Amino acid sequence: MIKINNLNKSFVTAEGRHEVLKNVSLSILDGSCTIIGGENGSGKSVLMSIIAGLEEADSGKIECKGRPGLVFQEAETQILGETPREDIAFGPKNLGFKPEQTKNAVNDALLKTGLAAKADYPSRFLSGGEKRRLAVACMIAMNLPVIILDEPYANLDYTGVRQVNALIKTLKADGKTVVILTHEIEKCLALADDFIVLFRGEIVFQGKPETALSQNLEQWNIRNPLNSYRELKDLVWE
Ligand SMILES: Nc1ncnc2c1ncn2[C@@H]1O[C@H](COP(=O)(O)OP(=O)(O)O)[C@@H](O)[C@H]1O
Numbered sequence: 001m002i003k004i005n006n007l008n009k010s011f012v013t014a015e016g017r018h019e020v021l022k023n024v025s026l027s028i029l030d031g032s033c034t035i036i037g038g039e040n041g042s043g044k045s046v047l048m049s050i051i052a053g054l055e056e057a058d059s060g061k062i063e064c065k066g067r068p069g070l071v072f073q074e075a076e077t078q079i080l081g082e083t084p085r086e087d088i089a090f091g092p093k094n095l096g097f098k099p100e101q102t103k104n105a106v107n108d109a110l111l112k113t114g115l116a117a118k119a120d121y122p123s124r125f126l127s128g129g130e131k132r133r134l135a136v137a138c139m140i141a142m143n144l145p146v147i148i149l150d151e152p153y154a155n156l157d158y159t160g161v162r163q164v165n166a167l168i169k170t171l172k173a174d175g176k177t178v179v180i181l182t183h184e185i186e187k188c189l190a191l192a193d194d195f196i197v198l199f200r201g202e203i204v205f206q207g208k209p210e211t212a213l214s215q216n217l218e219q220w221n222i223r224n225p226l227n228s229y230r231e232l233k234d235l236v237w238e
Pocket residue numbers: 011012013018020038039040041042043044045046047
């Protein structure tokens with residue numbers, strides 16, 4: 001369970017003080033899949049950094065059982081090894097797994113993330129989507145219970161989106177707690193158990209994903225999935 005109470009965060013720059021998270025309170029249940037939706041700049045990545053302990057809040061309380069695994073939008077910054085096999089093995093080795101256990105954990109993670117065929121490929125030549133899946137593989141191998149994906153659909157084509165969603169389903173089936181931070185809620189709403197909207201640093205909606213469809217999400221600058229085709233029609237045939 002991740003529990004956040006009255007979290008506040010501001011940054012001070014030459015232009016002054018920017019309040020980036022305002023009184024954010026939320027709970028994420030173990031084994032659930034939660035979408036935190038919001039436009040660019042709404043505070044999603046800062047919230048993730050605070051949950052992961054990479055950034056400190058100004059005030060508020062965070063409870064998180066165990067260390068969450070983070071997958072950054074630019075996942076290549078997370079890759080250390082020459083190949084996926086080497087990269088995935090770092091975590092289990094550091095945790096003191098025996099060689100046989102490490103080998104099994106690496107193979108399991110490669111299979112679950114669809115990277116088995118690229119296990120010994122130079123990591124730097126993986127595509128953006130494969131690099132993100134590699135980051136998830138590292139977390140699977142370490143058996144981290146919470147996985148937070150920051151903009152997992154960025155720059156992905158149709159196949160890439162489907163691969164991310166297949167992976168999210170696998171993580172759910174394995175009992176992981178999954179948190180998806182995205183402005184593209186239409187791509188994952190159907191996978192989620194809970195849905196939260198962050199707008200200008202504040203939580204403005206919290207509920208079941210299906211109840212989101214009857215909301216005017218555009219007031220928070222995110223697209224209601226039911227409006228996607230309507231917008232396209234206006235654009236092309238008007
Ligand atoms: N280190 C920082 N210093 C100053 N402002 C920051 C810093 N990190 C993020 N911000 C600001 O915080 C706001 C939220 O950013 P972010 O969490 O990255 O948004 P997003 O929802 O797109 O992930 C933005 O206005 C951003 O410019």
